[in-house]
Amino acid sequence: MEDKITxxxxxxxxxxxxxxxxxxxxxxxxxxxxxxxxxxxxxTHEEFVESVAIGQMTPGPPIVNTGICIGYRLKRIxxxxxxxxxxxxxxxxxxxxxxxxxxxxxxxxxLTSVMKGVGAAVVxxxxxxxxxxxxxxxxxxxxxxxxxxxxxxxALFKLNPISLILASGIIGLLVxxxxx
Amino acid sequence: xxxxKLCWLLIVINSLTIGGxxxxxxxxxxxxxxxxxxxxxxxxxxAIAIGQLTPGPLTVMNAVIGYKVSGLIGAxxxxxxxxxxxxxxxxxxxxxxxxxxxxxxxxxSFKGIKPAVIGLLSAVAISLGNTALVxxxxxxxxxxxxxxxxxxxxxxxxxxxxAGILGAVLL
Numbered sequence: 283m284e285d286k287i288t289x290x291x292x293x294x295x296x297x298x299x300x301x302x303x304x305x306x307x308x309x310x311x312x313x314x315x316x317x318x319x320x321x322x323x324x325x326t327h328e329e330f331v332e333s334v335a336i337g338q339m340t341p342g343p344p345i346v347n348t349g350i351c352i353g354y355r356l357k358r359i360x361x362x363x364x365x366x367x368x369x370x371x372x373x374x375x376x377x378x379x380x381x382x383x384x385x386x387x388x389x390x391x392x393l394t395s396v397m398k399g400v401g402a403a404v405v406x407x408x409x410x411x412x413x414x415x416x417x418x419x420x421x422x423x424x425x426x427x428x429x430x431x432x433x434x435x436x437a438l439f440k441l442n443p444i445s446l447i448l449a450s451g452i453i454g455l456l457v458x459x460x461x462x
Numbered sequence: 463x464x465x466x467k468l469c470w471l472l473i474v475i476n477s478l479t480i481g482g483x484x485x486x487x488x489x490x491x492x493x494x495x496x497x498x499x500x501x502x503x504x505x506x507x508x509a510i511a512i513g514q515l516t517p518g519p520l521t522v523m524n525a526v527i528g529y530k531v532s533g534l535i536g537a538x539x540x541x542x543x544x545x546x547x548x549x550x551x552x553x554x555x556x557x558x559x560x561x562x563x564x565x566x567x568x569x570x571s572f573k574g575i576k577p578a579v580i581g582l583l584s585a586v587a588i589s590l591g592n593t594a595l596v597x598x599x600x601x602x603x604x605x606x607x608x609x610x611x612x613x614x615x616x617x618x619x620x621x622x623x624x625a626g627i628l629g630a631v632l633l
Contacts, residue, residue: 303517332559339563339572340555342476342548343483343519350552362553366545373518374525378537380512381529392630399603399629401507401594403622406607407514408587411484413612415580425577432581436488437589443488443582447478447575454574459566 287324289357289364295322296349296368303345303369310345324356346370424457465539467498468531472524472543477551480575483513483520488582490527491589500531503593515619521545599632 299317303310311334318324325333333355337348346369353365387393420426428450435441475489487510494500501509509530513523521544528540555562562568595601607621 300518333556335563336552336555336559339568340548340552341479342545342551343479343521346519346521346545347548347552350549351556354553354556359549359553362549366549370518370522370541370545373516373522374537374541376516377512377522377525378529378534380516381526381537384508384512384526385530395629395633396626397504397508397511397629398594398596398600398633399625399627400511400622401504401590402600402603402629403607403625404507404510404514405587405591405594406604406609407611407618407621408484408487408510408583408590409604409608410612411482412580412583412587413608415481415576415583419576419580425573428574428577429581429584432578433584434581436582437585443492444474444478446578446582447480447485447489450574450578451571452574454571455567458570458573 287356289360292353292356292361293364293368296353296365297371298368299349300369301372303373311348314348318352325352329355428454465532465536468500468528468536469539469543472540473547476521476544477547480572481579484583485579486521486524488579488586490524491586494527494531501527503590505530507590507594511622514622603628 295317299314302313315327315330319327319330330352333348333351334344336351337344337346340347346366349365349369350362353361353363355361357364384393416429420429432446432450435446436443471493475486475493478489479485491503491506495503495506509523509526510520512526513520516522522541524540524544525537528536528538530536531540591604595604603625607625610616610621611618
C-alpha cells in the first residue's frame with residue numbers, strides 16, 4: 283500500500299487539510315483521521331495516535347508537527363517536506379496577501395477602527411488560552427511557582443523569554459528529574 | 463543582515479515553542495517589538511489576528527512579521543525558518559519515539575517549561591492589553607471575547623471577525 287503513495291499525493295492531501303483547517307485542534311485532528319486513516323488508509327489508527335503524540339511533545343505547532351511525522355512515516359524526509367509545504371501553503375499565501383493589504387492601507391480610518399476591535403478580541407483570546415492552559419497545567423504549588431516566577435521575571439524584571447524558557451527547562455530537570 | 467537576524471531569531475524561537483503556537487508570543491514580542499523595534503505593539507497584535515484568521519497554525523503570523531521586516535522575501539524566509547526546526551526535530555523524534563517519550567530529561571524539563579510559559583503569556587497579555595484596551599468599549603470586547611472562547615466551542619476566527627465589525631461600527 284505505502285509503495286503506491288507518491289510525494290505529490292501527500293502534498294495535495296495536506297494542501298486540502300491545510301486549506302480547511304479552521305477551528306480548534308480537536309476538530310482538525312478529527313479531519314486528519316477521517317482523511318488519512320479512514321478514507322486513504324495511509325496509516326493505522328495506532329500510528330495516527332502516535333503521530334499526534336509526537337506532534338504534541340515536539341517544539342512548534344502540534345498540528346504541523348503531526349503532519350511532518352505522518353509525512354516522514356510515509357516517504358521519509360521528502361514526505362515530511364511535502365506535508366509541511368502542503369499544510370502551510372494556503373495560510374501563508376493568505377497571510378501575505380493580508381499583510382500587503384494591511385501595510386498599504388496603513389492610516390486608513392476604517393481599518394484603524396476595525397483593528398482596534400480586533401486587537402481587543404486578541405487580548406480576550408490570549409486570556410482564554412492562558413485560562414485553558416492553566417486549568418490543565420497548574421495542578422500543584424510547584425507548577426504555580428514556576429508560572430509566578432516566570433511572570434514576574436518577564437513583567438517586572440524584563441528578562442529575556444528565550445533565557446527564561448531555557449532556565450525553566452533546566453530548573454524543571456533539577457526539580458523533577460530525580461528518578462523515584 | 464536584517465534577514466539573517468530574522469531567520470536566526472525565528473529558528474531559535476520555534477525550537478523553544480513547546481506546548482502550542484501561542485508559546486512563541488513572549489519571545490516574538492521581546493525580540494521583534496522591544497529589542498529590534500521591527501514592529502509596534504499594535505502591529506504585533508494585528509499580526510496575531512491575521513495568524514488566527516488564516517487557516518493553519520498561528521505560526522503563519524511569522525509571514526506577516528517577515529513581510530513587515532523586509533517584504534515578500536522576508537515573509538517566505540520567515541516561514542522557512544519557522545518550520546525548519548520542526549522538520550528536523552520531529553523527524554529525529556519519530557525515529558527514536560520510545561526512547562524520547564521515556565526520557566527523564568525531556569519529561570522533567572517540559573514539566574518546568576509548561577507552567578512557566580503560562581506566566582510568560584500572562585505578562586504578554588498585560589502588555590498587549592495596555593496597548594489594545596483603551597476605553598470601556600475595547601474592554602468590553604476583550605471580556606466578551608474571553609468568555610465566548612473560554613466557555614463555548616466557538617471558533618476564535620468568528621470572534622475576531624465579529625470584533626472587527628463591532629470596531630468598524632462603534633469605534
